[in-house]
Amino acid sequence: KKVEQSDPPRTGISKIFVNGVYPEGETQPYKDDNAWRITSEEKRHMEKIAMEDPELTYQNIRRAAEVHRQVRHYTRKYIRPGMSLTEIAEYIENGTRALVEENGLECGVGFPTGLSLNNCAAHFTPNAGDTTILKSGDVLKVDFGVHVKGRILDSAFTLTWEPTYDKLVEAVKAATDTGVKEAGIDVRLGDLAGYIQETMESYEVEVNGKVFPVKPIENLSGHSIGVYQIHGGKSVLLVKNGDQTKMEEGDYFAIETFGSTGRGRVVESGDCSHYAKIINAPRVPIRLTSAKSLLKSITTNFGTLPFCRRYLDRVGESKYLLALNHLVQQGIVQDYPPLCDALGAMTAQFEHTILLRPTVKEIVSRGDDY
Ligand SMILES: COc1ccc(Cn2nnc3c2[C@](C)(O)CC[C@@H]3OC(=O)NC(C)C)cc1
Ligand SMILES: [Co+2]
Numbered sequence: 001k002k003v004e005q006s007d008p009p010r011t012g013i014s015k016i017f018v019n020g021v022y023p024e025g026e027t028q029p030y031k032d033d034n035a036w037r038i039t040s041e042e043k044r045h046m047e048k049i050a051m052e053d054p055e056l057t058y059q060n061i062r063r064a065a066e067v068h069r070q071v072r073h074y075t076r077k078y079i080r081p082g083m084s085l086t087e088i089a090e091y092i093e094n095g096t097r098a099l100v101e102e103n104g105l106e107c108g109v110g111f112p113t114g115l116s117l118n119n120c121a122a123h124f125t126p127n128a129g130d131t132t133i134l135k136s137g138d139v140l141k142v143d144f145g146v147h148v149k150g151r152i153l154d155s156a157f158t159l160t161w162e163p164t165y166d167k168l169v170e171a172v173k174a175a176t177d178t179g180v181k182e183a184g185i186d187v188r189l190g191d192l193a194g195y196i197q198e199t200m201e202s203y204e205v206e207v208n209g210k211v212f213p214v215k216p217i218e219n220l221s222g223h224s225i226g227v228y229q230i231h232g233g234k235s236v237l238l239v240k241n242g243d244q245t246k247m248e249e250g251d252y253f254a255i256e257t258f259g260s261t262g263r264g265r266v267v268e269s270g271d272c273s274h275y276a277k278i279i280n281a282p283r284v285p286i287r288l289t290s291a292k293s294l295l296k297s298i299t300t301n302f303g304t305l306p307f308c309r310r311y312l313d314r315v316g317e318s319k320y321l322l323a324l325n326h327l328v329q330q331g332i333v334q335d336y337p338p339l340c341d342a343l344g345a346m347t348a349q350f351e352h353t354i355l356l357r358p359t360v361k362e363i364v365s366r367g368d369d370y
Contacts, residue, residue, distance in 0.1 A: 009074045009095040013067050022062035025355075025364035030184045037185075043358040050250075050357070061252070061355065061364055064100065064110070064146040064153035069367040071095040072142070072157065076369065081136040081161055085126045088134065089113045089310070092144050100146050105303050110145025110152040111230055112274050112308035116338065117141075121217055121258050121266050121347040123274045124338040127309045136161045139168070141349040143256075147305065150228035154254040155365035156351035164207055168259055168348045171203030171214040173370060175257040176350035179222065179236065180363055183255055185356050187247045194240030200259050205346075207261070215264030216257065217347065220339065225252040225353065228304050229279060251356045262345020274336035275324065276306040281332045290323040295332060306336070 003016050014020070030037055037043050051057055075092055092113045102108040116124040117138050126132060134140065143156035158169050178199040182192055196216060203214040216238035224232030234245060238257055247253065277298060286292045294317065298307065301315045312320055327333040341347055350370060355362040 005070055007074060008078070008091065009070055010098040012101040013063060013070070013099045014101060017063070017066065020059065022059055022066050024058075024062065025065060025362045026366040027360040027362050028181065029360060031182075037359045040359070046358040058355065058357075058362070058364075060148040060151040061153060061353070064107075064148045064151060065353070065364045067096060067099040067146045068144070068153050068155055068365060070099055071144070071146075072155075072367070072369065075142065076159065079134065079140070079142075079159060081134050081138070083134050084130075085115045085132045085134065086130055089115055089125055092142070096144065096146055100148065105150075105228075107148040110147040110154065111306035112311070114141060114143030114156065116143070116347075119262060119343055119345040119347060120269070120338050120340040121220060121260070121349060122339045123336045124270070125273045125308050125310070127271060127273050128313055137164070139165050139346050139348060141347070143349065143351065145230070147228070151252070152225050152228075152230055152305075152353075153365055154225060154230065154256075154351060154353050156256060156349050157370050158348040158350065165205060165261075165346050165348070167203055167205040168214055168261060168346055171200055171205075172257055172259040172348040173350045174203070175200040175216065175238075175259065176255060176352065179255040179257055180352055180354060183247060183253060183354055183356070184361060185247060185249045188243065189234060189236050189245045189247070190241045190243035192247075193237040193243070196236075196257050197239045200238065200257060203259075205261055212261040214259045214261065217260050217264055217266055217341065219265055220258045222254050222256045222351070225254055230276065230306055247356055249356055249358055253354050253356070254351055255354055256349060256351030258347055258349050260341045260345050260347045262341040262347070264341070266339035266341050268337040269340040270338045272335045272337040273308045273310075274306055275308065275328070275333050276336070277302070277304050278332060278334050279304055284330055284332070286326075286330065286332075288323060288326050290320070291326040291330075294320050294323040295327055298333070
């Protein structure tokens with residue numbers, strides 16, 4: 001008998017997909033490829049190897065994607081104006097941890113639950129004591145991640161409860177779908193940015209009789225994703241540029257676009273919540289004892305995955321700010337403050353994770369919602 005998901009979502013996904021086979025995402029053939037990659041014996045063989053290698057297998061990222069789809073399905077119904085951002089974050093994180101059957105660094109939350117409001121576009125999640133309450137006129141970007149064996153599913157969507165900014169939301173959803181559609185092996189990042197920009201700029205939003213063109217946020221980007229590494233080093237900007245770097249076979253990409261009715265540019269603003277160990281940080285001796293022990297806790301609990309202050313609270317750390325700022329100063333931990341456009345601007349985001357498989361492009365985070 002098929003096991004159904006509970007509400008709130010708490011049934012481990014392996015109890016539902018008992019044979020360990022998770023749904024393949026939407027697949028798209030690579031452009032002007034005339035099906036060569038699908039029929040090529042060599043490409044199919046390479047893919048077969050990827051399927052079998054436990055590290056490379058697509059089952060890890062597909063399991064993370066199924067968790068993401070089920071958690072966001074319930075979350076969209078649950079989030080209501082009047083709720084605090086903290087209870088929204090905890091709903092998403094509790095659901096994610098239960099469904100992925102969190103287990104140390106084997107599988108769990110991929111990165112902090114982004115809940116950026118209105119002019120803020122990214123890297124905001126509440127710290128302890130944050131009393132922000134969601135309002136009906138807010139435009140909320142929900143950006144959360146799930147990882148299985150370090151394969152991070154990074155996907156995001158925008159929620160509104162009034163129609164004022166529907167055109168902004170539509171513009172960004174369309175721009176992200178353009179990015180997904182035009183992405184492919186050997187596609188230049190600078191060209192892909194141009195296609196995204198073109199779609200985004202073909203929209204405008206009318207707010208109280210005033211018309212605003214939708215602008216891509218020029219200093220935000222999509223990015224490649226590595227194993228336990230949210231940013232794999234390649235950035236997909238949102239405005240046309242000359243970056244000749246190509247997307248490559250085997251790459252995992254977070255294709256995300258951000259639109260704004262404001263300047264189309266973000267600046268760091270407000271208290272930081274998001275942090276991550278710098279991958280190949282210099283091994284400098286740490287003099288400050290509290291910083292030494294905090295670093296040990298970060299390495300144990302998060303490795304190189306991004307974390308936030310609430311996650312430090314949760315694993316029992318306290319009075320850690322001095323030590324944390326010391327690790328940032330020493331270039332061991334990177335801080336990621338909230339990224340916001342001007343006050344009064346409204347921003348929206350949509351994001352999918354895509355796999356550039358040898359034979360096809362797989363939009364692994366695609367659901368019936370977006
Ligand atoms: C510390 O927690 C995180 C969580 C996610 C990321 C993933 N990411 N990496 N860069 C970005 C992101 C976000 C969170 O997707 C939002 C867009 C942002 O683009 C950006 O800044 N681009 C410039 C380099 C041009 C990074 C850190
Ligand atoms: Co994201």
